[in-house]
Amino acid sequence: MNGDGSVLPASMTRAVDAIRGSAATLDVVVLAGSAPASGSRTPECDTVMTLKGVNSCTTWTLTTAADGNDSRVNTDIRKAEFVYFAGGDQCRYTAWKGTALEASVESVVAKGGGSGGGSAGHHVNGSIVYDACRGSVTSREALADPYDPYITFTTDMFTWPNYAGVINDSHFVTRDRMGRTMAFVARALKDGLTPGGAAWGVGVEEGGGSLFVDRNGLATEYGKDAYVVLGDHAPEQADPGKPLTFSNYKIWRLGPGATFDFKNRPVCGYYRRSVTNGVADARLYSGAPETNCGSPNGSSLNESEPNDSRGTADDATVLERSVDDGAGTDESLALTRTASGTGAYCIDMEAYSGSGTAAYSCGITKN
Template identity: 60%
Template sequence: MRTPVTSALVLAAVLAASTVIAAPAQASVTRTRQGSGSDVSRTSWSGPAFTMNGAGAVVPATMTKAITAITGGSGTMDVTVVAGSAPTSGSATPECDTISGLSGVNSCTTLTLTATSDGNNSQVNTDIRNAEFVYFAGGDQCRYAQWKGTSLQASVQSVIAKGGGAGGGSAGHHINSAIVYDACNGSVTSAEALANPYDSYVSFTTGMFAWPNYANTINDSHFVTRDRMGRTMAFVARAIKDGLTSGGAAWGVGVEEGGGSLFIDKTGLATLSGANAYVVLGDHQPERATSGQSLTYSGFKIWRLTAGQTFNFANRPTCGYYLRGVTNGVPDANLYSGTPITNCDPGPGPGPGGSTFAEVEPNDSRTTANSVAGLGSPTTVTGDMRSSSDRDYFATSLTGGQSVSVSCAIPSAYDADVYLLDSSGRTLTRSVNDGAGTDESLSYTRSGSGGAATYYLDVEAYSGSGSADYSCVITRS
């Protein structure tokens, strides 16, 4: 059946408004726009916000947080995805396919750039400057690094300056750190980098981007799956030895694939979604980092983050890490796990201790408790009483003679009580004040001596329920 002319015109207009696929702006640039054909017009934005992903794909959980942070929870915004090459299979716009389905997105434009000169393309820079978030796709971070000094660099910086955001996955994760492992000479393995931290495959680009609260960082991706802890240690040691960072310290930020993603808000607070992430601090000169010789470096401080945990890049913790080193190119065992040091004095890091943790359900029993034992003191845990029978458990640890105090702010929607339990579930002390919105507090000192033992904070609904968060500050001393 033939389509009436009027209907055909209406259909064409609808399609034009929802998806625009433009011809290449130049021979080497491909531009695909999804969503509205017009950019959002707005005088102010509430960011910046960032997403740092262990693999190339967009992670909806952290991207949604970024959208909400930038828009302030009201209205919509425009996103530009920058790629250095087209996907070899499947959709040509996989990042925008995901982003366009999220609430708060007006449009998503994919720009595929294949030459260094494309960084000065006028349409490319117009799209970036008109966006409120720039996402760098996976691929080749060397190509991204080659856009340093082009108009693209300044255009992305302008997005952050107006309160927008940036991020990326895999190669896109690399390019968003202060010091970029650019892989322009080839990709290095952990064994190669530890055997010679000045291997030709270890090359850096500096001065590309300098995001707020994210100074002195070196990102790495696919972290556990591809065993990249060793090479990140070598990168950190090189950065310190070569004076690429300030204050004699460097911070590696490794994010695992499988949905691992850090959302970093404008205050510098990073919250992890999905698979694990690691922050690796080197805070002294390496014992040996010399061209042609294996690395020796003692005392890397490593924070292991799991889903829901936070790391404050503006006020970086000085506790809650475990220690690992490298001797003659051979790293210590168990690089990806360790017993955190929790009763340490503030070290040479840039700020006092302290962490926050948002509950991750299910945590309704001791066996499913959220562990906060590895976080610095004080630790602030947040959650809510979704039902009148809700219980939230948080696991911490105390050594002999160590004390813990808990102070909980309870919202007016419900009455909640708090209990401190030992490892077998026996109640040691409790706070059961009456009344919705009544705060609770308790304290306990472990007697005797001995190593770390597990204790549980149990927050229970007594009456009422709601989605408003309680906030409990756990302080160990």
């Protein structure tokens, strides 16, 4: 997934090699919503065809939603092992939701192939797509009103394994898009677009930035920086016509060669930034990583005694969280123990600010 429309040979070569395995070659299909304004009519294929292990590369330029049901297009996609969405207009791509094309691309991944793209093509590979169908929004505008009319989403067009709950963004640092990604994350949480009370933004820088995610969910950054932005609690203020307030986003900065495990998402190594009344903290793109974050799920925890009460307990990781935030909406979570033996679990229940004083009950079931 690239920060601009260009194919990065290093990450694309890795994708080709990972998919083809011991096979000699594979086939690639490029999907574009419009033809390039100048230069080659097939710039992505021009690069792809220079790579070892590629048998063919076919570009389809589709300009209407109905093109997603073209039988020739879908035949080519289903025969391919990799589908690349070109840069352009992600609103044209989300118009293919529900067409045969959506199912065809999913079939490529299901058989062990891959999907990716650059710029708009990066956007469309997230489970929540900022589709820009009403126009593009800046960080300043999004933070001033996270319900700005230009902020529209298409959900669940593609939800790839290990990559759920993610909103992608591109041209990230150059066009100063951290602020709007923060707003997108807040909206996803407030509108209940992601499960488990957490939403993730993934921004990749232009000019050679590329994030390769393998079949096990392990991501490796190439070329330029990428950023992973986590919102893991309800925003303090995210309402139409009001500036955003959201404390303590957790942000991972991934330099070239850095990795991020999307299957077992890290609980440490981030820095924190907040937004208050529409104004984001300074230095959004760098910070000292926190290292004292507790122990990741499944790892060992160095105990100190006494630790048998909440006040004296050792700092550990939040294992599950539910933040549905809706009148009359039940919260629920499930936890499967990963180790035998004795141990205590703490459940923290809090009323959302402004929710009133209504009575509630809590039930726990052991399976």
